[in-house]
Amino acid sequence: MYRDFYGLKKKPFELVPDDEIIFMSEGHKEAFSTLFYGVIERKGFIVLTGDVGTGKTTILRLLKRSLRKRCIIAMVSNPTLTIHDFYMYLSSLFKLGSASRAKARFMIKFQELLELKAKTGIHVVLAIDEAHLLSPEMFEEIRLLSNLGMDAGAALTIVLVGQPELDHILSNSKMRALRQRITIRYHIPLFRPYDTRRYIIFRLQKAGARRLNIFDYDAVELVHEYSKGCPRLINILCDHALLSGYAANKIVIDADIIRDSARELELAGPASQKRKGFFGRLLGM
Structure with missing residues (x-):
């Protein structure tokens, strides 16, 4: 449903295992x-x-x-x-x-x-x-x-x-x-924040994404915090966020979309909410 909207050849966060798409942290x-x-x-x-x-x-x-x-x-x-x-x-x-x-x-x-x-x-x-x-x-x-x-x-x-x-x-x-x-x-071990970011980019690349900034930096941080670094939960949350973003006509998935998706999926919230995301601080943004 959202593939054309985000320029994807296939859904990037499928739960069905694919031996051709294996991310190795x-x-x-x-x-x-x-x-x-x-x-x-x-x-x-x-x-x-x-x-x-x-x-x-x-x-x-x-x-x-x-x-x-x-x-x-x-x-x-x-x-x-x-x-x-x-x-x-x-x-x-x-x-x-x-x-x-x-x-x-x-x-x-x-x-x-x-x-x-x-x-x-x-x-x-x-x-x-x-x-x-x-x-x-x-x-x-x-x-x-x-x-x-x-x-x-x-x-x-x-x-x-x-x-x-x-x-x-x-x-x-x-x-x-x-x-x-x-x-x-x-x-x-569960993913570290850096692993989560690499994982999301990896899955987007394997899905043929024309751009890799579909998820902004704060969104990626929240994905990590809500998922606790668990690959399966990252897939579930990111897939839901893409569907929600498509429904809202947003070409970039931001922190608000991740929060809404996590709430609908009944995922436990992050321990704390920071004013500026981890990846934003890391890159001086």
Whole structure:
């Protein structure tokens, strides 16, 4: 609706992930490098955490694409599966055949797979998204799976990805056996103000914007404050602001439009309102 008005070839702040449009902040780069190192070095367990909407799943997809010639990476995105369904799903992901859907049969076939891939130099990675939703019983099943990797000569890396409460869950004394196998942890930080500005410009560029000053400096600062530096919330707020700006026939998104959009989206307000925006002060404006 607003694309022609703002000179855009497509909507810049879509929520649907697009592997061709990946913005890498310093935090994202470090998260990716940490996971990449952990897999290449064949670490047993890796834990990646981050708040909702910070790009954890995007990092996982990028890792899978980057290592597709060196590893077999299977991703489980539904952590609420029953134990039976979990093994059925893994059998499908690792192409072990329908006969391997029973747990005992799966263990035998999966051990054979790990040993075969170890001989050919191919590493096996099991990545579990939304791992903070796993049941205690499922955590134990995953720990037992890691035993097979150890028996096959460090042939398996398990990556647990989840919200910050995952760290709290793993700190429980009942998780001691699994926790002792975790060799790498990383938490994706929220964007800094500078990251938010770069992100908005990046998304506008990828959308084919003819001009990059669609959002003025004070508007960008407010986007950061309302979103707390969360990429998903930045997308939601900026998309709403563009629609509101179009409806108001404003070619520049200013602070007032951001405030109105944030109020309609019921986003918590900034801790304080400054007379002059951060980016304005930074640039002497």
